[in-house]
Amino acid sequence: MNAMEVKKKPLKNYLGIWGWVWAGRYNVERYLYTLQRVTGLGIILYGILHLTINGFRISGEGLWEDTMSLFENPVFAVGEYLVIAAFIIHALNGLRLILQQLGYTLGAPKPPIYPYSHALQRRRPIVLAMGALGAILLLLVLIDFVV
Amino acid sequence: MAEKEKSLTMGKLTFRVQRYEPTRDEKTYLQEFVIPFTKGMTVLDGLNYIKEKLDNTLAFRVSCRMGICGSCGMLINNFPCLACHITVEELGKDVIEIKSLPNYGIIKDLVPDLTPLFEKHKSIRPYIVRSDSEEMEEPTAEYTQSPQALEEYLQFSFCVKCGLCLAACPTSATDVLFLGPQSLAQAYRYCADSRDEGMRERTAIVDSGHGVWLCHLAGACSEACPKGVDPALAIQLLKRTVLAQTLRLQKKKEASPIAPPPVEEKPKLPVPEFTAKPS
Numbered sequence: 001m002n003a004m005e006v007k008k009k010p011l012k013n014y015l016g017i018w019g020w021v022w023a024g025r026y027n028v029e030r031y032l033y034t035l036q037r038v039t040g041l042g043i044i045l046y047g048i049l050h051l052t053i054n055g056f057r058i059s060g061e062g063l064w065e066d067t068m069s070l071f072e073n074p075v076f077a078v079g080e081y082l083v084i085a086a087f088i089i090h091a092l093n094g095l096r097l098i099l100q101q102l103g104y105t106l107g108a109p110k111p112p113i114y115p116y117s118h119a120l121q122r123r124r125p126i127v128l129a130m131g132a133l134g135a136i137l138l139l140l141v142l143i144d145f146v147v
Numbered sequence: 148m149a150e151k152e153k154s155l156t157m158g159k160l161t162f163r164v165q166r167y168e169p170t171r172d173e174k175t176y177l178q179e180f181v182i183p184f185t186k187g188m189t190v191l192d193g194l195n196y197i198k199e200k201l202d203n204t205l206a207f208r209v210s211c212r213m214g215i216c217g218s219c220g221m222l223i224n225n226f227p228c229l230a231c232h233i234t235v236e237e238l239g240k241d242v243i244e245i246k247s248l249p250n251y252g253i254i255k256d257l258v259p260d261l262t263p264l265f266e267k268h269k270s271i272r273p274y275i276v277r278s279d280s281e282e283m284e285e286p287t288a289e290y291t292q293s294p295q296a297l298e299e300y301l302q303f304s305f306c307v308k309c310g311l312c313l314a315a316c317p318t319s320a321t322d323v324l325f326l327g328p329q330s331l332a333q334a335y336r337y338c339a340d341s342r343d344e345g346m347r348e349r350t351a352i353v354d355s356g357h358g359v360w361l362c363h364l365a366g367a368c369s370e371a372c373p374k375g376v377d378p379a380l381a382i383q384l385l386k387r388t389v390l391a392q393t394l395r396l397q398k399k400k401e402a403s404p405i406a407p408p409p410v411e412e413k414p415k416l417p418v419p420e421f422t423a424k425p426s
């Protein structure tokens with residue numbers, strides 16, 4: 001083996017997008033990170049569709065009514081529910097993120113004494129409370145949709 | 148659990164180890180080794196057994212074998228760990244998969260290329276920065292610090308630069324240039340130090356496109372950190388400090404002064420009887 005060969009560049013080993021989805025046995029916050037992105041992208045997509053379709057009104061009443069009749073399909077009702085669900089999750093988790101990303105609710109640094117704990121772990125009740133509130137809201141919206 | 152323990156004490160473990168020989172291989176592959184289980188053994192003990200008895204070409208980094216040097220970071224059963232810090236019993240499985248740390252290049256087998264970690268660490272000026280550069284270069288005495296001021300950053304100073312946090316971080320997984328939890332936590336560690344005056348310089352580095360705002364609080368770094376450093380907490384506190392500085396909400400803090408010379412000299416203690424006297 002000569003020196004040139006040893007200098008071969010290290011093999012790339014970045015997890016990429018896969019690292020957002022699944023990279024190991026992590027706790028809930030890491031998966032909320034992904035959910036926040038997915039729901040955010042979903043809301044943007046909905047926003048674009050919403051504006052485009054509302055734009056049809058300019059082209060006259062006929063086109064608008066035709067398009068609206070398309071949305072009577074139950075598939076769109078499910079889609080609409082998903083958009084509201086995405087909004088609820090994104091808003092509640094976003095609120096937690098704004099507070100925690102500015103250092104609030106996380107507490108002060110603690111000397112690392114074994115067994116170690118970290119701030120997010122100590123504050124997990126916040127995530128659980130947020131999850132419970134989200135679940136109640138999702139259920140209420142679901143009842144509203146079905147009834 | 149009882150079943151797991153039983154199977155572990157049956158005596159055999161399967162180590163599935165990632166292999167990559169840069170002069171020969173284009174990509175990595177897993178190689179299986181069957182090794183004996185001994186009570187209390189760490190994953191590193193298993194790797195040492197393989198290296199000594201089964202295949203001496205296996206490459207991995209190790210030094211202190213007691214969780215202090217930060218050399219032996221690996222992805223063990225899909226979680227970044229120090230191989231010397233984690234026992235086989237803790238894993239509770241008799242098939243153990245060991246790979247090189249993700250989000251770093253692979254030099255050989257289980258040896259990640261940690262150069263980016265060290266470069267990023269160096270970039271945030273990880274030392275006390277003072278405006279009196281003369282005193283900084285040629286110190287005449289130490290700077291004072293109260294125990295309360297020490298607690299502001301003490302937790303973050305336990306970092307051993309093992310790099311596990313970058314392997315756990317989902318932002319580091321997609322952004323190669325992201326400074327990453329290790330160096331951002333260290334930026335806060337120095338900014339929060341009452342002896343330091345380098346906040347402005349560090350803000351210019353961390354308040355950038357690949358800096359502190361790319362952290363979206365997945366918290367994976369703090370979960371993976373083997374030293375209880377809690378980089379996620381340090382990064383959020385750094386965000387608060389940077390924002391307060393940008394919006395000019397922060398009072399200018401006075402860096403702690405140089406310790407005054409001792410007022411009176413303490414009397415020298417007598418040399419104890421049993422000590423060899425200077426001739």
Ligand code: SF4
Pocket residue numbers: 217305306307308309310311312313328329332368371372373374375376377378
């Ligand atoms: S913060 Fe923890 S995981 Fe990251 S390099 Fe330091 S010791 Fe290792």
Ligand code: FES
Pocket residue numbers: 208209210211212213214215216217218219220229230231232
């Ligand atoms: S060998 Fe030093 S930390 Fe594992």
